[in-house]
Amino acid sequence: MERTRAFTAAVAVLAAAILAGAGGCTSAADGPGASEKPRAAGEPTAAAGTERISAPEDRACKGGTYTWFNTQRLSVLNGVTDFQRVTVESTKLTEPMQRLRTDQASLESDGPRPDPRTVLFALSVHLGFSEKRDDPADGSPLGKPGTYAPVDEGGGKVSGHSGRIVSYSSVSLIDTDFRHTCGHGAKQPPTVGHVTTWSAAGGGVLDCDEPLDKNSSDPAHEAERLSCGR
Numbered sequence: 001m002e003r004t005r006a007f008t009a010a011v012a013v014l015a016a017a018i019l020a021g022a023g024g025c026t027s028a029a030d031g032p033g034a035s036e037k038p039r040a041a042g043e044p045t046a047a048a049g050t051e052r053i054s055a056p057e058d059r060a061c062k063g064g065t066y067t068w069f070n071t072q073r074l075s076v077l078n079g080v081t082d083f084q085r086v087t088v089e090s091t092k093l094t095e096p097m098q099r100l101r102t103d104q105a106s107l108e109s110d111g112p113r114p115d116p117r118t119v120l121f122a123l124s125v126h127l128g129f130s131e132k133r134d135d136p137a138d139g140s141p142l143g144k145p146g147t148y149a150p151v152d153e154g155g156g157k158v159s160g161h162s163g164r165i166v167s168y169s170s171v172s173l174i175d176t177d178f179r180h181t182c183g184h185g186a187k188q189p190p191t192v193g194h195v196t197t198w199s200a201a202g203g204g205v206l207d208c209d210e211p212l213d214k215n216s217s218d219p220a221h222e223a224e225r226l227s228c229g230r
């Protein structure tokens with residue numbers, strides 16, 4: 001009888017040890033690893049291989065007010081061809097356009113994250129490219145973050161004129177800071193950020209043998225200097 005009780009007690013002790021070990025394994029698997037940041041109380045555990053969804057307070061409110069400052073707009077030369085000699089007869093311009101710049105649009109912000117499309121639409125309204133009544137979902141004519149400013153391809157024909165012709169491409173760069181607030185009494189802090197973008201690229205032609213007038217653009221003067229040898 002004593003032997004039976006002793007054997008039963010030993011089994012109970014062994015079972016308790018196994019359960020304790022299993023509980024320890026479960027706890028270790030659910031906790032942060034050695035290289036992970038400890039989770040805050042109440043923070044859900046992200047399953048392996050999944051992306052944690054940002055909390056709603058990390059995203060900027062819809063609507064709100066944008067304030068723009070330190071805004072700069074600059075027209076620059078971003079492409080040019082070598083000169084091509086043409087006669088009075090119709091001549092096709094065949095010199096290839098050479099890219100000179102790699103301006104990339106970007107959006108940086110600190111605070112609740114805004115929708116880039118909303119930011120660009122608000123900036124487009126501020127600059128007069130869009131109307132407030134337009135649908136932001138339709139986008140804006142400004143360059144999207146991550147894309148490069150396009151270069152005008154040039155080409156075309158010239159007739160009734162002889163000389164050394166140069167084609168060039170230009171783009172209007174826009175650089176500005178902004179502040180977005182959600183209105184009076186809002187719990188969200190404001191978002192501050194910086195936008196680098198551009199409006200539509202354009203192109204032109206010039207004759208190296210004819211001086212540019214004082215109203216000619218800066219890109220035209222740069223193209224003349226680079227390709228006409230002046």
